[in-house]
């Protein structure tokens with residue numbers, strides 16, 4: 001079994017919202033996968049279903065070959081760190097670490113101690129009184145020191161300062177290299193975190209729109225800009241992911257790669273072109289073609 005997580009047509013419906021809509025995906029063991037997408041895309045829903053915090057409306061999910069709801073044995077192989085993690089009222093750092101040590105079979109106290117010092121997590125204050133960043137730091141300590149075979153981090157950095165975030169990224173990579181495991185993380189800080197990711201799944205409105213190795217995705221789209229008419233002529237028959245227009249100028253993100261003939265056309269027509277970053281690609285897949293204020297102004301005049 002090469003996959004840590006396998007889903008088939010996984011669907012979760014809340015009233016009229018399809019939080020997850022027929023998601024079929026396989027996540028390889030011992031990889032770091034980024035789950036990316038706009039607010040409300042379905043990232044937390046996916047993680048909640050994979051960790052048995054929620055039940056699918058239809059479809060199936062397997063983690064380490066088992067249905068997480070039906071196999072308690074799978075649950076202690078999983079760690080799910082979410083942004084709104086709750087702790088019992090009277091918990092201090094000591095209590096949280098003690099509970100984690102009992103719960104996670106691969107727990108590393110040494111790593112936990114190192115992280116607590118680096119993040120400067122208070123030892124006496126009760127967790128409920130922690131600052132936003134300190135609460136995130138505690139989640140990261142638990143998530144990394146658990147060394148759980150399948151670890152989910154759902155936007156684990158909220159409130160963390162830049163120094164602490166980079167410290168998290170460095171330790172994540174270091175510890176993952178020494179103790180390979182499957183890590184799935186959701187983030188909106190894509191430019192900052194893309195160096196961590198080997199694979200990326202982009203979700204939009206509950207559906208997967210991309211599932212590829214990061215290296216493949218770097219060439220998955222390109223951007224062209226210039227006079228709108230020329231840009232639109234070039235885009236004819238191509239899949240445009242996003243479009244921004246200001247005055248008579250347009251910038252489009254287009255799926256695919258440029259051929260030599262395309263390069264010749266672009267040079268001849270004086271259009272500018274270039275690669276898109278992963279952050280831009282994710283934004284392009286989540287692009288809604290709404291009228292921009294500039295376009296509305298133009299239409300009125």
Ligand SMILES: Nc1ncnc2c1ncn2[C@@H]1O[C@H](COP(=O)(O)OP(=O)(O)OP(=O)(O)O)[C@@H](O)[C@H]1O
Pocket residue numbers: 014017018019020037038039040041042043044045046
């Ligand atoms: N319990 C619920 N009841 C009703 N709607 C829900 C519930 N949970 C999630 N949703 C809806 O399902 C959709 C997906 O939500 P989800 O939390 O998975 O998004 P997300 O990608 O994690 O977003 P974000 O980046 O903002 O954290 C959203 O439209 C959300 O409003």
